[in-house]
Amino acid sequence: MDRHEILNYFEHRRDGAWVCTRPVTLTTARESVAIRPGARFDYGKKVGGIDLAEYLERLGSQFGS
Template structure:
């Protein structure tokens, strides 16, 4: 999966949070984490060593969200 395809698994909310809309497994250099539908990610919440909200925001700016 290309890095920007992760955006297909999330919805960006008006309050700035990202919410998972379909489950998938996030694999990073340090871990593999199951992300369930409905999980919410705000800035500063790190998972698998990554601030997922910040990462998604960067991708969204680059590829559209």
């Protein structure tokens, strides 16, 4: 999966959080993490060593999501 395709698995909420909409496995330099639908990610919450909300926000602004 191209890195921007991860955006297809999350929804950006008005309050700034990102919520998983379907199962996905996030693979980082540290580990692979299975993320289930409904999991919420706010800024500062790290997954696999990355701030997932910040990462998704950056991808969204790069790829128009």
